[in-house]
Amino acid sequence: MTISNNVERPPKTRGLTAIAGAMSLIAVLLIVQIWLLSAALQSFLAAKRGSALPAAIFSGVMFLTCFGLYLFVDRVDSNVRDSSREQ
C-alpha cells in the first residue's frame, strides 16, 4: 500500500511543520553560539586574544540567521492563520 504524495496537507499542518523546522534550526544555531561564547571566553581568560574577532563574526552571522528564521516563522504563522480564518 502506497501513500500518495499528491495529497495536499491542510495549510495549518504545513505551517506547523515549517515552524517546527525553523525552531529546530534556531535551537541548533543557539547551541553552536553557546559553545562559541564559552570557547571565546576561555581563550580570552587564557590571554589568547586572536580568536575573539572570528568568534564575534560567526556569532553575528548566526544571530542574523536566527533572526531571519524568526521572520520566516512569523510570516508563515501569520499566513496560515489568515488562510484558516478565510476557510
Next chain:
Amino acid sequence: MRWLRPSSSEPLWKEEFSVRAGDERYVTRRQLTKFLVLTSFGMFVGNLWILLRSLFYEAPTYPQLIVARFGEIPVGGVKLFTYPSKQDRCILVRTAENEHVGFSQKCTHLSCAVYYSRESDRLECPCHKGFFSVADGSVLQGPPPRPLPKIVLENRGDKIVAVAVKVS
C-alpha cells in the same frame, strides 16, 4: 513594525489572545522562537563584549613584592602570600635547593584553593580533583580548562621578589 509580517486582518493583541483553542500553539511556538532569538542576540552581545575587551586590552602593571627570604621555606615546603592585590591568594613552593615557584592559588575551574602535594609533587585542587604541574602550572588532570597563572619571581640577594603574573 509592520514590515515584519504581512498585513493581517486581525490586530496583534487578538492574535496573541485568540478565542480559538487551536491558535494557542501558534502563540506559544512564536513566543518560544522569540525567546530563542533573543538568547541568540545575548550570545552575540557576549562575543562582542569579549572582542571589545580584547581590542582595548591594556597590560596591567604589577607591583614588586618581597614574598619570602631565601632559606625561609624548607625544600618541599610552601608559603602562602597575596599578589598582586590582597584578594589574590598565591602559593610559593620551594621545589629544589635553589628553586622556588609561585602560582595563583585559585583553581581555574571553579576557583577553589589549590594546595601542594609533596608526595605527588603537584598542585591539587581538592574540590574536583584537578591536578596541576608544579613546574609550569599546566593541567595534568581533571576539569580545569587552563593552567594556573604563574607568579614571576626574581631572586634579589636573599629575597624572593614577585614581579609579575603570567597567564598562559
